[in-house]
Amino acid sequence: MNEKSYPRLICHLNRLRQNAAAVTERCRRSGIQVAAVVKGANGQHEIAECVAKCGCAQIASSRLSQLERLRDLGLPTMLIRVPMPSEIARLVRGCDYSLESDLSVIERIDEECARQNRTHSVILMADLGDLREGWWNRGELIEAAVRTESLPHVHLAGVGTNLGCYGAIVPTAEKMEELASLAEDVEAAVGRKLEIVSGGSSTTFPLIERGELPKKINHLRIGEMILVNYDFPQEWGLKHMDYLSTSVFVLQAEVLECRVKPTFPQGEIFVDAFGRKPEFEDRGMQIRALLGIGGLDMGTTMRLIPRDGSIRIIGCSSDHTIVESSRMLTPGEILEFDISYSELLLASSAADVTIEYRDD
Numbered sequence: 001m002n003e004k005s006y007p008r009l010i011c012h013l014n015r016l017r018q019n020a021a022a023v024t025e026r027c028r029r030s031g032i033q034v035a036a037v038v039k040g041a042n043g044q045h046e047i048a049e050c051v052a053k054c055g056c057a058q059i060a061s062s063r064l065s066q067l068e069r070l071r072d073l074g075l076p077t078m079l080i081r082v083p084m085p086s087e088i089a090r091l092v093r094g095c096d097y098s099l100e101s102d103l104s105v106i107e108r109i110d111e112e113c114a115r116q117n118r119t120h121s122v123i124l125m126a127d128l129g130d131l132r133e134g135w136w137n138r139g140e141l142i143e144a145a146v147r148t149e150s151l152p153h154v155h156l157a158g159v160g161t162n163l164g165c166y167g168a169i170v171p172t173a174e175k176m177e178e179l180a181s182l183a184e185d186v187e188a189a190v191g192r193k194l195e196i197v198s199g200g201s202s203t204t205f206p207l208i209e210r211g212e213l214p215k216k217i218n219h220l221r222i223g224e225m226i227l228v229n230y231d232f233p234q235e236w237g238l239k240h241m242d243y244l245s246t247s248v249f250v251l252q253a254e255v256l257e258c259r260v261k262p263t264f265p266q267g268e269i270f271v272d273a274f275g276r277k278p279e280f281e282d283r284g285m286q287i288r289a290l291l292g293i294g295g296l297d298m299g300t301t302m303r304l305i306p307r308d309g310s311i312r313i314i315g316c317s318s319d320h321t322i323v324e325s326s327r328m329l330t331p332g333e334i335l336e337f338d339i340s341y342s343e344l345l346l347a348s349s350a351a352d353v354t355i356e357y358r359d360d
């Protein structure tokens with residue numbers, strides 16, 4: 001018997017290709033280059049390889065370990081988490097571009113470049129209110145740009161910003177105008193044009209669709225829209241994104257048992273597996289199944305979306321997921337789920353989740 005292991009993450013490469021091509025083509029028409037961000041799928045080589053052929057300018061990730069595995073794709077690599085000073089030697093060796101937010105780090109990169117006889121391109125990040133990485137003071141960023149321009153081995157490629165992460169700040173046309181005007185100030189200070197003005201991530205894409213992105217913005221770093229377009233259009237109020245597939249990834253989990261059981265635990269209620277005091281609603285006896293997938297595989301399975309409408313997720317612990325079903329299931333039966341971006345991030349790097357690639 002051909003034994004398959006579960007949980008299993010199916011990646012439909014044909015749908016991935018369709019999404020990557022649709023996004024880069026729409027960006028290209030607006031004069032925008034795309035760095036394809038593959039951190040959401042653990043920088044899996046098959047996935048990055050597929051995306052790399054769809055018109056993007058760079059392959060990007062927050063993790064150097066992923067980019068080091070992707071050097072053979074023939075595209076420039078971009079580190080999008082500002083580097084740890086302890087990883088500068090690896091950065092210079094394995095990466096062409098990085099996002100930066102500290103002048104002393106850029107100076108150390110320059111020294112390391114001299115040591116390795118290499119050059120490295122940097123994008124200086126401006127914090128426009130989301131309060132994660134980036135210079136807060138405009139004057140200081142411009143000074144850092146001038147200093148970077150004077151360094152012999154580091155190349156000032158441009159400026160950028162990141163929104164919609166910590167502070168959940170919406171990339172509005174006003175925020176993008178702010179970045180555009182900062183880019184112009186930096187250009188005036190260094191006396192030349194910048195190649196890259198990087199306006200953010202998937203959350204900036206709606207501005208292109210609405211024709212509101214300033215011309216000066218010529219680069220985006222896009223992951224979620226290409227990999228998992230599931231909850232994106234709803235959250236951002238977009239309706240006409242039917243050119244993007246919502247099911248590049250499908251998660252499969254196996255049924256371990258199925259019984260009719262009470263919905264209200266019997267006995268004295270204390271705390272659950274995570275030390276929380278749970279609350280239950282008594283809905284009498286119901287058909288319940290146990291699945292061999294849990295928090296260890298993706299933090300929580302509560303956000304998975306069953307593809308079978310008769311299945312509802314009731315609970316999860318580290319290794320189990322409990323579902324309610326309107327029909328009896330049998331042990332060994334496989335249930336399918338749509339997976340959101342944050343769960344994909346974990347599932348694609350989990351030790352016990354098998355990834356299967358299909359191209360049909």
Ligand SMILES: *Cc1c(COP(=O)(O)O)cnc(C)c1O
Binds near residue numbers: 040062162200202225
């Ligand atoms: C993750 C990340 C991105 C990509 O974000 P998506 O939502 O996946 O498009 C872009 N830039 C930075 C700095 C990031 O950390």
